[in-house]
Amino acid sequence: MKAALILITLLFSGSNAFVFSQEKPLKIMMIGAHPDDCDIKAGGTAALFVAMGHEVKFLSVTNGDAGHMEMGGGMLAKRRYDETQEVAKRLGISYDVLDNHDGELLPTLEIRLDVIRKIREWDADVVISHRSNDYHPDHRYTGILVQDAAFMVGVPNIAADTPPLRKNPVFLYYQDHFQKPNPFEPDIAIDITAVIDKKIDAFDAHVSQFYEWLPWIANDPDRSRKEQRPVKPGSNPSELQPRIQQS
Numbered sequence: 001m002k003a004a005l006i007l008i009t010l011l012f013s014g015s016n017a018f019v020f021s022q023e024k025p026l027k028i029m030m031i032g033a034h035p036d037d038c039d040i041k042a043g044g045t046a047a048l049f050v051a052m053g054h055e056v057k058f059l060s061v062t063n064g065d066a067g068h069m070e071m072g073g074g075m076l077a078k079r080r081y082d083e084t085q086e087v088a089k090r091l092g093i094s095y096d097v098l099d100n101h102d103g104e105l106l107p108t109l110e111i112r113l114d115v116i117r118k119i120r121e122w123d124a125d126v127v128i129s130h131r132s133n134d135y136h137p138d139h140r141y142t143g144i145l146v147q148d149a150a151f152m153v154g155v156p157n158i159a160a161d162t163p164p165l166r167k168n169p170v171f172l173y174y175q176d177h178f179q180k181p182n183p184f185e186p187d188i189a190i191d192i193t194a195v196i197d198k199k200i201d202a203f204d205a206h207v208s209q210f211y212e213w214l215p216w217i218a219n220d221p222d223r224s225r226k227e228q229r230p231v232k233p234g235s236n237p238s239e240l241q242p243r244i245q246q247s
């Protein structure tokens with residue numbers, strides 16, 4: 001694990017000779033519970049990877065069909081999916097969404113197999129996801145699903161319809177603020193100052209989230225207007241981390 005962490009550190013260290021000497025781009029996969037989690041937790045890191053010539057995919061394990069105060073179900077899921085595709089364009093990535101209900105995710109075998117297939121199909125070199133101690137059950141169970149997929153991606157008889165990986169990707173966790181039962185301990189810090197506008201631009205594409213649902217659930221009507229820009233970096237420490245720490 002330590003060698004893998006050093007590798008990632010080198011990738012972000014400005015060692016261009018190292019980065020450009022690679023024969024093929026790295027395949028990065030970021031996995032979140034909802035259609036906005038990857039953007040919130042690692043949108044800046046994704047933009048940096050893309051700028052270095054690597055390939056990034058975001059995967060949302062639920063379809064986001066519950067998180068809204070006025071709409072829900074298939075109509076909301078469709079809207080959320082369209083927003084992810086706009087983010088994909090803005091960041092230069094691809095963005096997949098699994099059709100599991102928002103707010104009802106469980107770490108089932110069926111969904112674990114879907115996650116295994118997605119990691120294999122992307123041929124991921126690096127996978128980043130939630131830790132499994134989080135306030136939101138969907139985040140927790142996404143962390144469990146990815147953790148449970150981590151070894152199985154190389155086992156041929158599991159999800160046998162999709163060829164196994166012949167390498168094991170580096171699995172990393174997003175930064176978070178949870179203290180119990182285990183506080184987050186950063187091993188890698190990434191300065192996203194150079195791409196912060198790209199990250200905010202990705203937030204801006206999630207109209208149903210950043211201008212509607214998140215202000216409403218936070219009981220912040222002043223932000224519930226589309227003409228307003230998304231939250232400023234650092235103004236919501238539970239989701240946006242200091243620039244040198246976060247992604």
Ligand SMILES: [Zn+2]
Nearest residue numbers: 033034037139
């Ligand atoms: Zn979420």
